[in-house]
Amino acid sequence: MGETQQNLExxxxxxxxxGLKPKNVTVVNVxxxxxxxxxxxxxxxxxxxxxxxxxxxxSSVKFEGKTKFRECGLFLNLEKKDNxxxxxxxxxxxxxxxxxxxxxxxTIAELKNKELITVEDENGFLCFKAY
Numbered sequence: 001m002g003e004t005q006q007n008l009e010x011x012x013x014x015x016x017x018x019g020l021k022p023k024n025v026t027v028v029n030v031x032x033x034x035x036x037x038x039x040x041x042x043x044x045x046x047x048x049x050x051x052x053x054x055x056x057x058x059s060s061v062k063f064e065g066k067t068k069f070r071e072c073g074l075f076l077n078l079e080k081k082d083n084x085x086x087x088x089x090x091x092x093x094x095x096x097x098x099x100x101x102x103x104x105x106x107t108i109a110e111l112k113n114k115e116l117i118t119v120e121d122e123n124g125f126l127c128f129k130a131y
Contacts, residue, residue: 102130
């Protein structure tokens with residue numbers, strides 16, 4: 001039996017994975033990625049967490065909505081242009097705009113080298129805090 005086939009016989013472990021605790025992280029790199037079948041654009045922040053050597057990727061934010069806290073991906077939603085010559089702008093009130101306003105960044109690029117606060121989302125993953 002080959003090694004790949006032997007892997008079919010591996011059972012489920014009993015150790016809980018060690019997740020990272022919410023702490024301030026420093027954004028080292030920012031990039032826009034395409035996700036999903038429709039190629040939606042999302043902002044991904046490769047960040048340095050004090051408890052891990054490797055960078056972690058964070059692409060969501062928790063913020064206060066009208067009636068409760070919400071967690072959303074940092075999707076790049078653009079305002080509709082009145083004229084073709086108008087510059088692209090991030091949609092006002094979008095989760096990405098809320099994060100940028102919260103950390104006093106005017107552009108996505110300004111997130112680089114910023115120290116941001118993280119919290120756990122409902123699934124236990126880290127997301128940025130914007131409230």
